[in-house]
Amino acid sequence: xxxxxxxxPKTSKGVVWQKLLDALYADIGNVVSNQKLxxxxxxxxxxxxxxxxxxxxxxxxxxxxPTGYILRSTNxxxxxxxxxxxxxxxxxxxxxxxxxxxxCGHRANEKYADGExxxxxxxxxxxxxQGGKTVEENLWTLCTRCNAGKKxxxxxxxxxxxxxxSVNLPDDIRGKLSELSLKRGETINSLILDAIRRGIKKLx
Ligand SMILES: [Zn+2]
Numbered sequence: 001x002x003x004x005x006x007x008x009p010k011t012s013k014g015v016v017w018q019k020l021l022d023a024l025y026a027d028i029g030n031v032v033s034n035q036k037l038x039x040x041x042x043x044x045x046x047x048x049x050x051x052x053x054x055x056x057x058x059x060x061x062x063x064x065x066p067t068g069y070i071l072r073s074t075n076x077x078x079x080x081x082x083x084x085x086x087x088x089x090x091x092x093x094x095x096x097x098x099x100x101x102x103x104c105g106h107r108a109n110e111k112y113a114d115g116e117x118x119x120x121x122x123x124x125x126x127x128x129x130q131g132g133k134t135v136e137e138n139l140w141t142l143c144t145r146c147n148a149g150k151k152x153x154x155x156x157x158x159x160x161x162x163x164x165x166s167v168n169l170p171d172d173i174r175g176k177l178s179e180l181s182l183k184r185g186e187t188i189n190s191l192i193l194d195a196i197r198r199g200i201k202k203l204x
Pocket of ligand 1 (some may be wrong): 101103106145
């Protein structure tokens with residue numbers, strides 16, 4: 001017997017999610033055909049709803065033959081949800097970074113020297129594997145080439161690391177820090193650390 005595996009709010013989307021989950025759960029581990037999913041959900045954009053369920057952390061995989069979807073576990077993982085950079089967040093980061101690759105400075109729709117068009121991606125600064133989170137402060141815009149070449153934060157030159165940290169600082173503080181950094185010949189990183197250390201001492 002199919003039992004409910006979650007309770008979504010009673011929005012129309014939530015109702016469709018629940019119907020799809022129920023149908024998948026009733027046949028857990030097996031392919032549920034597209035026809036059946038269309039029938040239970042009553043709509044043809046069920047594939048989109050399935051993708052949303054997946055983004056929420058449900059372990060649902062696509063099957064090409066026979067065509068349909070398989071629910072592999074009754075447990076929803078929080079992990080997938082954390083990994084997912086939703087459309088709104090993606091857009092916010094691209095706008096913050098002014099659609100410019102934060103490593104090489106190429107803009108969206110420009111061309112590289114060899115004529116290939118620049119494509120931008122939103123990427124985790126500290127990789128998820130190293131404990132990075134899907135939050136604004138840990139996301140930045142990279143072009144596909146820079147993203148492919150990126151290994152870890154530690155591989156970046158000092159100047160780029162400074163930029164990473166200063167990216168989210170208010171303009172006045174960022175300006176002041178670059179000024180000080182030039183004057184004293186210290187990196188922005190060390191200036192920020194000094195300021196934090198002094199701040200912590202005062203708190204005691
Ligand atoms: Zn780039």
